[in-house]
Amino acid sequence: MLAQQLVNGLTLGAVYTLIALSFSLVMGILGVLNLAITELFMLGGYFGFTVIMAHLPLPLALAAGMAGAALVAIVIEKLGYQPFRTAPVVTPMLSTLGFSIILQNVVTNVWGSDPLQLADEVLTQRYTLGGVSVSAMQLTVMGATIVLVAALAFVVQRTSMGRALRAVAENRDVARLLGVSASRITLIAFMLSGALAGAAGVLIGLHYAAITPYIGVEIGLKAIAVMVIGGTTRIWGALIAGPLIGVLEVMTVAYGGSQVRDFVVYGFMILILLLRPQGLLGGSRSDQGQRV
Amino acid sequence: MMSTYYAGLLADVGILLLGALSVYIILATGQLSLGNAGFMGIGAYITSYLTVIAGVPVTLALVIAAVAAGAIGVVVGFPALRLKGIYLAMATLGFGEMVRSFFLNLGAMGGSEGFHGMHHISLGYIWSWAAAILLLIVILERSRVWLDMRAVRDDETAAGLVGLNATTIKVGAFGFGAAVAAISGGLFAHHHVYIEPGNFSFERSIDFVLAVILGGSTVGPGALVGAALLVMLPEYLRFLAEWRFAAFGALLVAMLLLRRQGLLDRATFRAFASRRAA
């Protein structure tokens, strides 16, 4: 039973990891909390759903969700971040909030506020591994997450673009002196973060075989807690915190009732903010420079 | 005679006004709170419990709820001192969600089923509270206390050096803001005569912030402008109806870009006030 919950928790945790990474990229590189990510997550899910309902293959749905969300993220970067890049970081945060409000309204009008459901569930085969039953969908979610995270890690650690991202995270002015175009980098950061959020949306939608315009606030917002718990100064903190919070949440629902789960998750977040602001994976408190 | 529908709108303006003021008070010390719906919820549930189960008259119930919420606000205000900017925003967001989750789990007050049984209050009653509190704040803005708050917002270190205790001021603002949000909640509960945790969600907190930023974040009456805008504008621009939120989102971005202090600012308010007096 416990192991079963563990699997469920890890599946949810995988989705949290993706969204938290999305938040973390923008927060780590620009210091901004991009509140539109919750709705990019939701929007990606809708794009993916549209593809699935047209009976097109799963990988295409994932690609559609990621590409669609990334495109909208570019628009938000141009209109919602660039004009405010010199203002105190709370201002672009509020501006992305404005975009999240717009996005949710648009989706509600285009697709309706009732849940969109898949006619048939996808990937319902179940496998039994060591006494635990795992569905093919759960394996897909976790597998896709691992692939995406690995791809992100490769980009960040091994490509020149990733090097540039890290440079800007360390110090924008120095990066500019070295010839790194800060505005191109922020665009890439937004795009990557949009793609990750969009992927998470497709995966969660497929997992539940349904999607509503409200999953952004219901699920996406909690990913902020995941980011904080993992450590806002280290984006890889999300890799630990995602599964941790996913499992914590599933356990809380199983043993404490679904009504307390948000209380527990956000309570944990506030404790971390107050007692160990660098997060579980962040270094010492003075380790503020190492972001990406 | 006013139609029930129109009366309902005006009631919503009054309730939103108080919520917006709660954000404004805290913002005046430089702290952005994204969780004031939590204090509103606390006020709603406490007043409802008092009037429905304990048989307390609604005015007294509101006062008790405001004091209780104020105390909670002070308790929240202390750890909040350690956080700035976005981190404070995130923590307050978390607080708001924790409160909502708390009431979801509180079977005694209905949990997810919600709570009802409150007596309906009149529009006049709602606006007695709303107008009184707005007036109180307008008067307070001319006092030394408000100047002290603005100093703490502008430069906490320099404020300390002119003898201001930033801790007392910032924590006090949280308490005061929480109390005002609680009254908003109590009035909401007795106007809609049914409450559920979903009424006090992150979206509600955002409504408050939106009203302040759009209406004017540097003067109290800005909250009135914002509340009126959010509730009434869709009524006058009927074609907007389904797109009202997108419009407000766009308006938020535009306002941040073009007129960061919001529609009503100190200069405009002073000009308006002196023209009225002449």
Place this chain on the structure above:
Amino acid sequence: MSATGPVPLLALNEVSKVFGGIHALTDISFEVRPHEIVGVIGPNGAGKTTAFNVITGAYRASRGEVLLDGTPITAEPSHRIARAGIARTFQNIRLFADMTVWEHLLVAQPHSEFPLRRLLPMRWGSPHALRRAQEVLEFFDLGAVRDRLARSLPYGIQRKVEMARAVTARPKLLLLDEPVAGMNHDEADTIRKLMQKLRDTGVSILLIEHDMAFVMKLCDRLYVLDFGVMIASGLPAEIRANPAVLDAYLGAAA
């Protein structure tokens, strides 16, 4: 503790301040007496601003004590030290971004009245504050810019506003951190005369400055810091001739 003579207004007894491995101040002792203008000079990084920060409570001394009128204030929070009678200005001017000159003078008023009066509109609750603010406004000749946003004013005027704000609560001791930095000769002269006027009204002044001519003309006594250590103290004429001081400045002209 010497028992001779009256208690000094401000005394630092063997104050040290260590940050991690950095010894910003080591065993600094000095004093300021009533009706004095004392200067603290030394090369950049000598620890002068650190000493100010220790006095005003921004930093807590690692060792030693700070006494105001004989009472230790070493561990007091900034706002209480301010209320006890120490005011300061900053090297990089720290005005309130959103306030007019007049509002600066109002917010700096002492908090001596009954707390509830502070909730009333100022015209009714604190008329004395309005009067005092007017007084300070005139003393510093800032009447013309009374209702201007302080940070929109020219640099020299901003410095005056900062000083005016510091003086409003009638402090016993005024700490000025580079009050004439970036000013031309005439502006600096105006400030010098203002400071002398202030001293005559009973305010003691402790100042940090790099402008040697200014310091020599104005100060009754000088202390010289280098690398957080006091290397000389005395009258301006003595300091000017002190070889250790000249050494520390690497021959920089006095």
